[in-house]
Amino acid sequence: xxxxxxxxxxxxxxxxxxxxxxxxxxxxxxxxxxxxxxxxxxxxxxxxxxxxxxxxxxxxxxxxxxxxxxxxxxxxxxxxxxxxxxxxxxxxxxxxxxxxxxxxxxxxxxxxxxxxxxxxxxxxxxxxxxxxxxxxxxxxxxxxxxxxxxxxxxxxxxxxxxxxxxxxxxxxxxxxxxxxxxxxxxxxxxxxxxxxxxxxxxxxxxxxxxxxxxxxxxxxxxxxxxxxxxxxxxxxxxxxxxxxxxxxxxxxxxxxxxxxxxxxxxxxxxxxxxxxxxxxxxxxxxxxxxxxxxxxxxxxxxxxxxxxxxxxxxxxxxxxxxxxxxxxxxxxxxxxxxxxxxxxxxxxxxxxxxxxxxxxxxxxxxxxxxxxxxxxxxxxxxxxxxxxxxxxxxxxxxxxxxxxxxxxxxxxxxxxxxxxxxxxxxxxxxxxxxxxxxxxxxxxxxxxxxxxxxxxxxxxxxxxxxxxxxxxxxxxxxxxxxxxxxxxxxxxxxxxxxxxxx
Amino acid sequence: xxxxxxxxxxxxxxxxxxxxxxxxxxxxxxxxxxxxxxxxxxxxxxxxxxxxxxxxxxxxxxxxxxxxxxxxxxxxxxxxxxxxxxxxxxxxxxxxxxxxxxxxxxxxxxxxxxxxxxxxxxxxxxxxxxxxxxxxxxxxxxxxxxxxxxxxxxxxxxxxxxxxxxxxxxxxxxxxxxxxxxxxxxxxxxxxxxxxxxxxxxxxxxxxxxxxxxxxxxxxxxxxxxxxxxxxxxxxxxxxxxxxxxxxxxxxxxxxxxxxxxxxxxxxxxxxxxxxxxxxxxxxxxxxxxxxxxxxxxxxxxxxxxxxxxxxxxxxxxxxxxxxxxxxxxxxxxxxxxxxxxxxxxxxxxxxxxxxxxxxxxxxxxxxxxxxxxxxxxxxxxxxxxxxxxxxxxxxxxxxxxxxxxxxxxxxxxxxxxxxxxxxxxxxxxxxxxxxxxxxxxxxxxxxxxxxxxxxxxxxxxxxxxxxxxxxxxxxxxxxxxxxx
Numbered sequence: 001x002x003x004x005x006x007x008x009x010x011x012x013x014x015x016x017x018x019x020x021x022x023x024x025x026x027x028x029x030x031x032x033x034x035x036x037x038x039x040x041x042x043x044x045x046x047x048x049x050x051x052x053x054x055x056x057x058x059x060x061x062x063x064x065x066x067x068x069x070x071x072x073x074x075x076x077x078x079x080x081x082x083x084x085x086x087x088x089x090x091x092x093x094x095x096x097x098x099x100x101x102x103x104x105x106x107x108x109x110x111x112x113x114x115x116x117x118x119x120x121x122x123x124x125x126x127x128x129x130x131x132x133x134x135x136x137x138x139x140x141x142x143x144x145x146x147x148x149x150x151x152x153x154x155x156x157x158x159x160x161x162x163x164x165x166x167x168x169x170x171x172x173x174x175x176x177x178x179x180x181x182x183x184x185x186x187x188x189x190x191x192x193x194x195x196x197x198x199x200x201x202x203x204x205x206x207x208x209x210x211x212x213x214x215x216x217x218x219x220x221x222x223x224x225x226x227x228x229x230x231x232x233x234x235x236x237x238x239x240x241x242x243x244x245x246x247x248x249x250x251x252x253x254x255x256x257x258x259x260x261x262x263x264x265x266x267x268x269x270x271x272x273x274x275x276x277x278x279x280x281x282x283x284x285x286x287x288x289x290x291x292x293x294x295x296x297x298x299x300x301x302x303x304x305x306x307x308x309x310x311x312x313x314x315x316x317x318x319x320x321x322x323x324x325x326x327x328x329x330x331x332x333x334x335x336x337x338x339x340x341x342x343x344x345x346x347x348x349x350x351x352x353x354x355x356x357x358x359x360x361x362x363x364x365x366x367x368x369x370x371x372x373x374x375x376x377x378x379x380x381x382x383x384x385x386x387x388x389x390x391x392x393x394x395x396x397x398x399x400x401x402x403x404x405x406x407x408x409x410x411x412x413x414x415x416x417x418x419x420x421x422x423x424x425x426x427x428x429x430x431x432x433x434x435x436x437x438x439x440x441x442x443x444x445x446x447x448x449x450x451x452x453x454x455x456x457x458x459x460x461x462x463x464x465x466x467x468x469x470x471x472x473x474x475x476x477x478x479x480x481x482x483x484x485x486x487x488x489x490x491x492x493x494x495x496x497x498x499x500x501x502x
Numbered sequence: 503x504x505x506x507x508x509x510x511x512x513x514x515x516x517x518x519x520x521x522x523x524x525x526x527x528x529x530x531x532x533x534x535x536x537x538x539x540x541x542x543x544x545x546x547x548x549x550x551x552x553x554x555x556x557x558x559x560x561x562x563x564x565x566x567x568x569x570x571x572x573x574x575x576x577x578x579x580x581x582x583x584x585x586x587x588x589x590x591x592x593x594x595x596x597x598x599x600x601x602x603x604x605x606x607x608x609x610x611x612x613x614x615x616x617x618x619x620x621x622x623x624x625x626x627x628x629x630x631x632x633x634x635x636x637x638x639x640x641x642x643x644x645x646x647x648x649x650x651x652x653x654x655x656x657x658x659x660x661x662x663x664x665x666x667x668x669x670x671x672x673x674x675x676x677x678x679x680x681x682x683x684x685x686x687x688x689x690x691x692x693x694x695x696x697x698x699x700x701x702x703x704x705x706x707x708x709x710x711x712x713x714x715x716x717x718x719x720x721x722x723x724x725x726x727x728x729x730x731x732x733x734x735x736x737x738x739x740x741x742x743x744x745x746x747x748x749x750x751x752x753x754x755x756x757x758x759x760x761x762x763x764x765x766x767x768x769x770x771x772x773x774x775x776x777x778x779x780x781x782x783x784x785x786x787x788x789x790x791x792x793x794x795x796x797x798x799x800x801x802x803x804x805x806x807x808x809x810x811x812x813x814x815x816x817x818x819x820x821x822x823x824x825x826x827x828x829x830x831x832x833x834x835x836x837x838x839x840x841x842x843x844x845x846x847x848x849x850x851x852x853x854x855x856x857x858x859x860x861x862x863x864x865x866x867x868x869x870x871x872x873x874x875x876x877x878x879x880x881x882x883x884x885x886x887x888x889x890x891x892x893x894x895x896x897x898x899x900x901x902x903x904x905x906x907x908x909x910x911x912x913x914x915x916x917x918x919x920x921x922x923x924x925x926x927x928x929x930x931x932x933x934x935x936x937x938x939x940x941x942x943x944x945x946x947x948x949x950x951x952x953x954x955x956x957x958x959x960x961x962x963x964x965x966x967x968x969x970x971x972x973x974x975x976x977x978x979x980x981x982x983x984x985x986x987x
Binding site for chain 2: 081082084085086148156158166173177182192200203
């Protein structure tokens, strides 16, 4: 059936397991949580750890035997629906683009379960089971090699997120939840329309399977679907001006959910741009690459400048996400224009590092609000003396987010900017973005950590167990600057494949 | 010779005739009549299932009734919904423990079965009336002012639509000298006169009342709101589908061969395309502004009729093509899915009305805590209706959209997708009310056993068909291709 994949002989139910385990684990977690809250949390931890092991195995396998350009490991393909002229496959596979995302999603899920035990105090059973529904759907998004299957998982992701924001969110949660679901659902239906357009245009030899479509879609068929998928992905990424749901969603979402939102959900947008916008519509992408580069650059600047103006620590980090995800789009299209592979490699790397760095910061805002009672930067004073452990993590997290060595975000941003410059010298202006980012982070640290404490204001620092949890976010970032090959080696064939499409 | 279809008809008719006798007996108010009907309807479904899979088992397939696969699907769906309504009625209001109520339900089911298999316009009309007349009474069964008003309104509109159909039949007979549907179709094709076009449009209008197509939809929200909600379920999920089978048999036959007037714009495909887009848009926009659940469901039901019409567009545009088969498959599939989803939603609304005595949307605030099973059922039904994957409604909408996306009716596909996205607005709004808003009370409300049973089956179907659609799609597809071919 399948021709020449690197992992043809490998066990090939692993990806299904990766999707099924969380989806079928969700009701188990719910039942356990209904029996006893603590039991629910223990079951969640065990389940998420098991999933992390599987994701880690996949990540390692993809590193050890990177699939050739355009090939996928752990392929599974079954006919799902077929009648007369219509056929649909259940088709999974992974490569150097998706395996880091699978791993980081599984890792963040463990950390989110850990972090939630102190920050979530009602409807725990529902909460933890929804986390696994979310995780299962995310794994499905990153492994689907069939456009309709991809779309299905893509939509399923929305449902738990809607409830996360709506049920466990802040004061304006109702508004934010509805805004989130309507924005993203509208974006994704337009994306679906683009997929159908491709399918119908390719009749009678039409398919929804991504590996067979890549490089085979006639140029004339690429423009409209590129636009349609662009809208779907730009909303998720999010790209200015499609970003307006994000600050609302982040501000209202509970902090662990912000971690998932920024660390995992936004990656769906970056992944979609690489796998589908570029992977399926390369010629049209190249033609309009300058538009995408400009939009990415604009998002980077906009996110950085807007972050500078925020008073709410969490909103500031939300805009940092917009800034960082702009790098992903920018890097991806820089490779298309210049042929410099660093762009796509950097984009994949950036997605990984952003997930951990910003994940740590979002989780931290939850702790700060929990302990200090506010997230307003001007009101948070003297953290360095009152909450030394929290302040240390905040400084380290900020250093990771602004791309300070030895955190690997430095490397990722460096690669993207280098590729940008080889595309056009004008984009050298993008080096200003990390400068602004460093500026607002340092200014925030000056105001919160280095300021004198207000006398008589008693706050409790986080415990050492939490410090350990935060270390799990930050240590991989330090390790990865030395062992960046873990991500960059398997990313190379992906970058070569995408570059070679045009 | 005695065969399955005969047994089915005799069984249903006999039971319906016999049920009112319970009123004379000492079991007058017991639940026994309901149980009897439920068992008979269940047996009917088994029988229909049997001869739908092997139609040769029926010997008297004559000129009036012929048990084909297409009819089998509609008979199964409509009887299935009647069964769900019957079972839910066990625990419903006092008025529904009247044996006459179940007798009338039985007659309606019989009418829908016969209608599904009708091959002759007169047979079609008689079964149409057999289906409709009991529902006029049922709509007023509450003996409350509101219910009676609904009943009268529904009866007047219903009588009018029957008159329109009858007039169309008389025209068809006058033009072709036959009431046999196939003869009428070929007669219209060989003698395309203006009068034949008028007859076709009269059929559209007559069936359109039951199918809840805009502009023949005015009575629907009032009738659904006033009638006992179990009966609204029957109207939205079952009799409406009967309107669709009539339209498929008569109108698709006519349009396969015939363009109504000489004008290139005035084709049946264009008529259906405009009706489809207007119906779904009016339904969705009106649903957004409703303050009562039954009215919201009524408008959502109207919108769904618009989606179902898309298959008619694909069919009329290129009869006999692959797109026509795909479109008709989509329509049949969506009929099945919509019956289940709307049935679940209406029964959930019926239970809320029964237990909380309120139908306004405020009653749904915090329902997730008060009636968790009902709220969950409603959530799944709503997500399915909005076309969120991987639920069943997604697949049928996908087929419908695919059937017209390629070709001159791409704008219909676009309208359907935009409408779907738009409709999630009001569905999500209700889901938000149930799970995110706080209710006036958090006290648990009893969810009776029979309702829970029906909910479980329907939610199972929505999710099950969503995950494994192959079986149902190939069933619908073979019915569609046998009709096309």
